Amino acid sequence: xxxxxxxxxxxxxxxxxxxxxxxxxxxxxxxxxxxxxxxxxxxxxxxxxxxxxxxxxxxxxxxxxxxxxxxxxxxxxxxxxxxxxxxxxxxxxxxxxxxxxxxxxxxxxxxxxxxxxxxxxxxxxxxxxxxxxxxxxxxxxxxxxxxxxxxxxxxxxxxxxxxxxxxxxxxxxxxxxxxxxxxxxxxxxxxxxxxxxxxxxxxxx
Numbered sequence: 199x200x201x202x203x204x205x206x207x208x209x210x211x212x213x214x215x216x217x218x219x220x221x222x223x224x225x226x227x228x229x230x231x232x233x234x235x236x237x238x239x240x241x242x243x244x245x246x247x248x249x250x251x252x253x254x255x256x257x258x259x260x261x262x263x264x265x266x267x268x269x270x271x272x273x274x275x276x277x278x279x280x281x282x283x284x285x286x287x288x289x290x291x292x293x294x295x296x297x298x299x300x301x302x303x304x305x306x307x308x309x310x311x312x313x314x315x316x317x318x319x320x321x322x323x324x325x326x327x328x329x330x331x332x333x334x335x336x337x338x339x340x341x342x343x344x345x346x347x348x349x350x351x352x353x354x355x356x357x358x359x360x361x362x363x364x365x366x367x368x369x370x371x372x373x374x375x376x377x378x379x380x381x382x383x384x385x386x387x388x389x390x391x392x393x394x395x396x397x398x399x400x401x402x403x
Contacts, residue, residue, distance in 0.1 A: 206256055207279040208247040213268035215245065218307060221300030223247050226262055230255040237281045246279050 210219075215238050223236040227249060234249035247263075249256060260272055 202252045202254070203250065204253050204256065205248075205250045205276075205278060207275040207277060208249065208256075208260060208263070209273045209275060209279070210245045210247065210263060210269055210271075211273075212244075212270035214266075215240075215243065216303065217268060218300045218303035219245055219266065219268075221304065222266060223263070226259050230259050232256065232259065239281065241282075246281070248278055248280070 220236045220238070223245070227234060227236075227247075230251065232249045232251035232255060234247065234251075236245060236247045238244075239246050249259075260274075263269060264272055
């Protein structure tokens with residue numbers, strides 16, 4: 199019966215160097231109980247993960263790795279691709295330092311992502327403020343138009359007032375003439391009465 203345990207090298211290509219990617223691989227390897235080590239291949243500008251474990255676990259970890267931002271391609275080699283030049287497997291205090299550095303890179307990446315989200319939100323706010331400004335400008339234009347119409351109406355009302363004042367003056371003049379005519383009529387009525395009385399006296403003689 200063939201063993202389910204295999205030794206493979208995963209070659210991961212993309213934007214995977216200096217972004218906390220090796221720390222991500224280490225955490226996944228511990229999650230799936232795989233043995234091995236991960237390193238940056240500076241010549242080929244990729245990351246190589248030399249691992250040993252059950253083939254099903256290696257397949258699952260490769261699926262998760264493929265979803266990592268920046269990963270473009272994963273290939274498998276049954277050869278153990280070792281780093282050149284030879285390097286030490288880091289452990290103890292040195293590993294703790296590197297783990298902290300990788301964690302710092304992860305956090306900086308998270309901060310960068312949040313800043314991007316904030317910038318997007320601010321851009322949306324700027325657009326909304328621009329829309330508000332446009333609406334306020336439209337309201338200002340409408341109010342200016344209303345002001346012009348009110349000024350025109352005030353001028354027309356002033357003209358009507360002047361016309362009514364002229365009418366009042368003319369009515370006063372007419373009333374004065376009517377009063378004068380009424381006085382004249384009263385005088386004439388008295389004169390006619392005197393003439394009538396005189397004529398009556400003459401007729402009786």
